[in-house]
Amino acid sequence: METENEGEVVxxxxxxxxxxxxxxxxxxxxxxxxxxxxxAVSNSGLCLDDIQETLARELDRTGVRVLFTxxxxxxxxxxxxxxxxxxxxxxxVTGVNLSLLLDFAMQDGDDPVAAANTALERGRASMASYxx
Amino acid sequence: MPxxxxxxxxxxxxxxxVVGWGQPLELRFIVLVDDDVxxxxxxxxxxxxxVPPEMSVHFHGVSDAAAALPRYQADxxxxxxxxxxxxTMSRLVRESAGSIRTVNVGGVxxxxxxTGRLRYVFLTAQEEQALRDLAAMGVDVSAQDVPGARPVPLxxxxxAGPDA
Numbered sequence: 381m382e383t384e385n386e387g388e389v390v391x392x393x394x395x396x397x398x399x400x401x402x403x404x405x406x407x408x409x410x411x412x413x414x415x416x417x418x419x420a421v422s423n424s425g426l427c428l429d430d431i432q433e434t435l436a437r438e439l440d441r442t443g444v445r446v447l448f449t450x451x452x453x454x455x456x457x458x459x460x461x462x463x464x465x466x467x468x469x470x471x472x473v474t475g476v477n478l479s480l481l482l483d484f485a486m487q488d489g490d491d492p493v494a495a496a497n498t499a500l501e502r503g504r505a506s507m508a509s510y511x512x
Numbered sequence: 513m514p515x516x517x518x519x520x521x522x523x524x525x526x527x528x529x530v531v532g533w534g535q536p537l538e539l540r541f542i543v544l545v546d547d548d549v550x551x552x553x554x555x556x557x558x559x560x561x562x563v564p565p566e567m568s569v570h571f572h573g574v575s576d577a578a579a580a581l582p583r584y585q586a587d588x589x590x591x592x593x594x595x596x597x598x599x600t601m602s603r604l605v606r607e608s609a610g611s612i613r614t615v616n617v618g619g620v621x622x623x624x625x626x627t628g629r630l631r632y633v634f635l636t637a638q639e640e641q642a643l644r645d646l647a648a649m650g651v652d653v654s655a656q657d658v659p660g661a662r663p664v665p666l667x668x669x670x671x672a673g674p675d676a
Contacts, residue, residue: 397527425621425622425631425632426621426622427522427523427619427620427621427622427623428522428523428524428526430621430622431523451527451531452561452562453525453526453527453529453530453531453562453563453564454526454527455523455526455527457562458523458524458525458526458558458559458562461558461561462558465554
Protein backbone atom coordinates (compact mmCIF):
# COMPACT_ATOMS: atom_id res chain seq x y z
CA MET A 381 0.00 0.00 0.00
CA GLU A 382 1.37 3.39 -0.91
CA THR A 383 -0.26 6.76 -0.69
CA GLU A 384 0.12 9.89 -2.76
CA ASN A 385 1.25 13.29 -1.57
CA GLU A 386 0.18 16.07 -3.95
CA GLY A 387 0.05 13.55 -6.80
CA GLU A 388 3.47 12.07 -6.01
CA VAL A 389 3.95 8.62 -4.48
CA VAL A 390 5.26 8.92 -0.94
CA UNK A 391 8.53 6.99 -0.66
CA UNK A 392 9.73 7.72 2.84
CA UNK A 393 9.14 9.44 6.16
CA UNK A 394 11.67 11.96 7.46
CA UNK A 395 11.55 12.51 11.23
CA UNK A 396 13.60 14.74 13.50
CA UNK A 397 13.94 17.61 15.90
CA UNK A 398 12.13 20.91 15.49
CA UNK A 399 11.49 21.70 11.82
CA UNK A 400 14.45 19.64 10.60
CA UNK A 401 12.29 17.27 8.53
CA UNK A 402 10.15 19.97 6.93
CA UNK A 403 13.27 22.04 6.25
CA UNK A 404 15.32 19.33 4.57
CA UNK A 405 12.29 18.21 2.55
CA UNK A 406 11.81 21.79 1.36
CA UNK A 407 15.44 21.75 0.20
CA UNK A 408 14.78 18.51 -1.73
CA UNK A 409 11.74 20.15 -3.30
CA UNK A 410 13.72 23.23 -4.29
CA UNK A 411 16.50 21.19 -5.90
CA UNK A 412 14.56 18.33 -7.49
CA UNK A 413 10.85 19.08 -7.32
CA UNK A 414 10.44 15.75 -5.54
CA UNK A 415 9.76 16.95 -2.03
CA UNK A 416 6.31 15.36 -2.12
CA UNK A 417 8.00 11.95 -2.03
CA UNK A 418 8.54 12.56 1.68
CA UNK A 419 6.37 13.06 4.72
CA ALA A 420 7.78 15.15 7.59
CA VAL A 421 7.36 14.25 11.27
CA SER A 422 8.59 16.44 14.13
CA ASN A 423 9.16 15.34 17.72
CA SER A 424 8.39 18.83 19.06
CA GLY A 425 6.24 18.75 22.17
CA LEU A 426 5.79 14.97 22.08
CA CYS A 427 6.73 12.32 24.62
CA LEU A 428 8.33 9.10 23.42
CA ASP A 429 5.00 7.22 23.24
CA ASP A 430 3.40 10.00 21.19
CA ILE A 431 6.37 10.12 18.82
CA GLN A 432 6.05 6.38 18.30
CA GLU A 433 2.29 6.64 17.79
CA THR A 434 2.69 9.45 15.25
CA LEU A 435 5.31 7.52 13.30
CA ALA A 436 3.26 4.32 13.36
CA ARG A 437 0.23 6.21 12.07
CA GLU A 438 2.24 7.73 9.21
CA LEU A 439 3.78 4.34 8.36
CA ASP A 440 0.31 2.78 8.21
CA ARG A 441 -1.17 5.69 6.26
CA THR A 442 1.57 5.91 3.65
CA GLY A 443 2.65 2.27 3.45
CA VAL A 444 6.29 3.30 3.07
CA ARG A 445 9.15 1.00 4.07
CA VAL A 446 11.85 3.60 4.69
CA LEU A 447 12.29 6.12 7.49
CA PHE A 448 15.03 8.70 7.81
CA THR A 449 15.91 10.36 11.12
CA UNK A 450 18.31 13.15 12.00
CA UNK A 451 20.26 11.97 15.05
CA UNK A 452 21.35 8.48 16.16
CA UNK A 453 20.56 9.23 19.83
CA UNK A 454 17.44 11.25 19.07
CA UNK A 455 13.98 10.38 20.31
CA UNK A 456 12.65 9.76 16.77
CA UNK A 457 15.43 7.24 16.19
CA UNK A 458 14.68 5.54 19.49
CA UNK A 459 10.98 5.40 18.64
CA UNK A 460 11.60 3.95 15.17
CA UNK A 461 14.08 1.38 16.42
CA UNK A 462 11.50 0.21 18.94
CA UNK A 463 8.90 -0.07 16.16
CA UNK A 464 11.17 -2.02 13.84
CA UNK A 465 10.89 -5.05 16.11
CA UNK A 466 7.32 -5.57 14.97
CA UNK A 467 7.67 -4.32 11.40
CA UNK A 468 9.88 -6.61 9.34
CA UNK A 469 10.90 -5.15 6.01
CA UNK A 470 10.90 -1.56 7.26
CA UNK A 471 14.30 0.16 7.30
CA UNK A 472 15.70 3.09 9.24
CA VAL A 473 18.57 5.32 8.13
CA THR A 474 19.72 7.80 10.77
CA GLY A 475 22.09 10.75 10.56
CA VAL A 476 20.46 11.81 7.30
CA ASN A 477 21.87 14.71 5.28
CA LEU A 478 20.72 16.54 2.16
CA SER A 479 22.97 14.65 -0.27
CA LEU A 480 21.59 11.36 1.02
CA LEU A 481 18.00 12.48 0.70
CA LEU A 482 18.54 13.91 -2.78
CA ASP A 483 20.06 10.64 -3.97
CA PHE A 484 17.14 8.69 -2.54
CA ALA A 485 14.61 11.07 -4.10
CA MET A 486 16.15 10.70 -7.54
CA GLN A 487 16.16 6.90 -7.55
CA ASP A 488 13.20 5.30 -9.32
CA GLY A 489 13.85 1.61 -8.61
CA ASP A 490 11.34 -0.81 -7.14
CA ASP A 491 13.18 -1.48 -3.90
CA PRO A 492 13.11 1.54 -1.57
CA VAL A 493 15.21 -0.17 1.09
CA ALA A 494 17.98 -0.85 -1.41
CA ALA A 495 17.66 2.74 -2.60
CA ALA A 496 18.03 3.99 0.95
CA ASN A 497 21.20 1.98 1.45
CA THR A 498 22.66 3.27 -1.81
CA ALA A 499 21.74 6.81 -0.78
CA LEU A 500 23.40 6.25 2.59
CA GLU A 501 26.72 5.69 0.86
CA ARG A 502 26.23 8.86 -1.19
CA GLY A 503 25.41 10.81 1.93
CA ARG A 504 28.48 9.56 3.74
CA ALA A 505 30.72 10.34 0.80
CA SER A 506 29.37 13.88 0.53
CA MET A 507 30.92 14.97 3.82
CA ALA A 508 34.05 17.04 3.24
CA SER A 509 36.23 19.67 4.82
CA TYR A 510 38.13 22.48 3.07
CA UNK A 511 40.59 25.08 4.26
CA UNK A 512 41.17 25.72 7.97
CA MET B 513 32.66 15.22 41.26
CA PRO B 514 29.02 14.94 42.39
CA UNK B 515 26.37 13.81 39.94
CA UNK B 516 25.91 16.87 37.72
CA UNK B 517 22.17 16.57 37.14
CA UNK B 518 19.15 14.67 38.45
CA UNK B 519 16.74 14.94 35.53
CA UNK B 520 13.11 14.03 34.88
CA UNK B 521 12.67 13.50 31.14
CA UNK B 522 10.02 11.26 29.62
CA UNK B 523 12.14 10.71 26.50
CA UNK B 524 14.93 9.32 28.71
CA UNK B 525 18.09 9.14 26.58
CA UNK B 526 17.74 11.43 23.56
CA UNK B 527 19.42 14.34 21.80
CA UNK B 528 18.98 16.95 24.54
CA UNK B 529 20.51 14.63 27.12
CA VAL B 530 23.35 13.18 25.10
CA VAL B 531 24.34 16.26 23.12
CA GLY B 532 22.60 19.25 24.75
CA TRP B 533 23.75 18.46 28.30
CA GLY B 534 26.27 15.74 27.59
CA GLN B 535 28.81 17.84 25.73
CA PRO B 536 28.97 21.00 27.89
CA LEU B 537 28.97 19.00 31.12
CA GLU B 538 31.38 16.47 29.61
CA LEU B 539 29.16 13.69 30.92
CA ARG B 540 30.85 10.31 31.07
CA PHE B 541 27.98 8.24 32.42
CA ILE B 542 24.20 8.12 32.56
CA VAL B 543 22.37 6.34 35.35
CA LEU B 544 18.99 5.48 33.85
CA VAL B 545 16.50 4.70 36.62
CA ASP B 546 13.41 2.96 35.34
CA ASP B 547 11.88 -0.26 36.64
CA ASP B 548 10.67 -1.38 33.19
CA VAL B 549 13.93 -0.68 31.38
CA UNK B 550 15.88 -2.34 34.20
CA UNK B 551 13.90 -5.52 33.48
CA UNK B 552 14.42 -5.50 29.71
CA UNK B 553 17.72 -6.42 28.10
CA UNK B 554 16.38 -5.32 24.74
CA UNK B 555 15.43 -1.84 25.97
CA UNK B 556 18.82 -1.49 27.61
CA UNK B 557 20.55 -2.37 24.36
CA UNK B 558 18.41 0.19 22.54
CA UNK B 559 19.49 2.96 24.90
CA UNK B 560 23.09 1.81 25.04
CA UNK B 561 23.38 2.13 21.27
CA UNK B 562 22.10 5.71 21.47
CA VAL B 563 25.05 7.12 23.37
CA PRO B 564 28.52 8.04 22.11
CA PRO B 565 31.42 5.70 22.91
CA GLU B 566 32.88 7.95 25.62
CA MET B 567 29.67 7.70 27.65
CA SER B 568 28.52 4.65 29.61
CA VAL B 569 24.97 3.83 30.68
CA HIS B 570 23.99 2.06 33.88
CA PHE B 571 20.48 0.70 34.38
CA HIS B 572 18.70 0.42 37.71
CA GLY B 573 15.26 0.00 39.20
CA VAL B 574 14.42 2.62 41.82
CA SER B 575 15.38 0.73 45.00
CA ASP B 576 18.47 -0.63 43.36
CA ALA B 577 19.43 2.88 42.21
CA ALA B 578 19.04 4.38 45.67
CA ALA B 579 21.47 1.81 47.04
CA ALA B 580 23.96 2.40 44.22
CA LEU B 581 23.72 6.20 44.29
CA PRO B 582 26.62 6.85 46.74
CA ARG B 583 28.95 5.03 44.36
CA TYR B 584 27.92 7.24 41.43
CA GLN B 585 28.06 10.38 43.58
CA ALA B 586 31.65 9.51 44.50
CA ASP B 587 32.69 8.93 40.88
CA UNK B 588 35.52 11.18 39.71
CA UNK B 589 33.80 11.68 36.36
CA UNK B 590 30.68 13.78 35.77
CA UNK B 591 27.43 11.93 35.22
CA UNK B 592 23.67 12.34 35.15
CA UNK B 593 20.84 10.48 36.87
CA UNK B 594 17.87 10.21 34.55
CA UNK B 595 14.27 9.16 35.26
CA UNK B 596 11.22 9.15 33.00
CA UNK B 597 8.55 10.54 35.34
CA UNK B 598 7.97 12.56 38.49
CA UNK B 599 6.78 9.56 40.49
CA THR B 600 10.05 7.73 39.90
CA MET B 601 12.08 10.77 40.96
CA SER B 602 9.95 11.16 44.09
CA ARG B 603 10.60 7.55 45.05
CA LEU B 604 14.30 7.89 44.34
CA VAL B 605 14.62 11.04 46.45
CA ARG B 606 12.78 9.42 49.35
CA GLU B 607 14.85 6.25 49.20
CA SER B 608 18.22 7.95 48.85
CA ALA B 609 18.45 9.45 52.33
CA GLY B 610 18.55 13.11 51.40
CA SER B 611 21.49 12.88 49.04
CA ILE B 612 19.56 14.39 46.11
CA ARG B 613 19.38 18.15 46.67
CA THR B 614 18.40 19.41 43.21
CA VAL B 615 15.98 18.10 40.60
CA ASN B 616 15.79 19.22 37.00
CA VAL B 617 12.41 18.94 35.26
CA GLY B 618 13.63 18.50 31.70
CA GLY B 619 10.69 17.10 29.77
CA VAL B 620 7.21 16.03 30.84
CA UNK B 621 5.14 16.23 27.71
CA UNK B 622 1.45 16.54 26.99
CA UNK B 623 -0.88 13.74 28.06
CA UNK B 624 -4.58 13.62 28.96
CA UNK B 625 -5.22 15.25 32.34
CA UNK B 626 -2.09 17.37 32.25
CA THR B 627 -2.02 21.16 32.11
CA GLY B 628 0.64 22.97 30.12
CA ARG B 629 3.08 24.93 32.25
CA LEU B 630 5.95 25.37 29.83
CA ARG B 631 6.48 24.27 26.24
CA TYR B 632 8.10 21.11 27.56
CA VAL B 633 6.33 20.67 30.91
CA PHE B 634 2.73 19.48 31.31
CA LEU B 635 1.55 18.39 34.75
CA THR B 636 -1.41 16.74 36.46
CA ALA B 637 -2.52 18.04 39.86
CA GLN B 638 -0.91 14.98 41.46
CA GLU B 639 2.39 15.64 39.69
CA GLU B 640 2.32 19.27 40.81
CA GLN B 641 1.79 18.12 44.39
CA ALA B 642 4.62 15.62 44.08
CA LEU B 643 6.98 18.42 42.99
CA ARG B 644 5.77 20.59 45.90
CA ASP B 645 6.44 17.67 48.24
CA LEU B 646 10.00 17.41 46.92
CA ALA B 647 10.49 21.13 47.53
CA ALA B 648 9.09 20.75 51.06
CA MET B 649 11.81 18.15 51.66
CA GLY B 650 14.40 20.79 50.84
CA VAL B 651 15.02 19.75 47.24
CA ASP B 652 15.67 22.60 44.82
CA VAL B 653 13.27 21.88 41.93
CA SER B 654 13.46 23.82 38.67
CA ALA B 655 12.56 23.31 35.02
CA GLN B 656 15.16 23.65 32.28
CA ASP B 657 15.21 21.74 29.01
CA VAL B 658 18.67 22.71 27.74
CA PRO B 659 21.73 24.28 29.41
CA GLY B 660 21.32 27.62 27.61
CA ALA B 661 17.76 28.10 28.86
CA ARG B 662 16.90 29.93 32.07
CA PRO B 663 16.10 27.57 34.96
CA VAL B 664 12.48 28.15 35.95
CA PRO B 665 12.00 27.84 39.73
CA LEU B 666 9.17 25.61 40.94
CA UNK B 667 6.88 28.43 42.11
CA UNK B 668 7.19 30.13 38.76
CA UNK B 669 6.72 26.83 36.92
CA UNK B 670 3.48 26.05 38.72
CA UNK B 671 2.17 29.58 38.15
CA ALA B 672 3.01 29.49 34.45
CA GLY B 673 0.35 29.14 31.80
CA PRO B 674 0.44 27.03 28.64
CA ASP B 675 1.92 29.87 26.61
CA ALA B 676 4.86 30.54 28.96
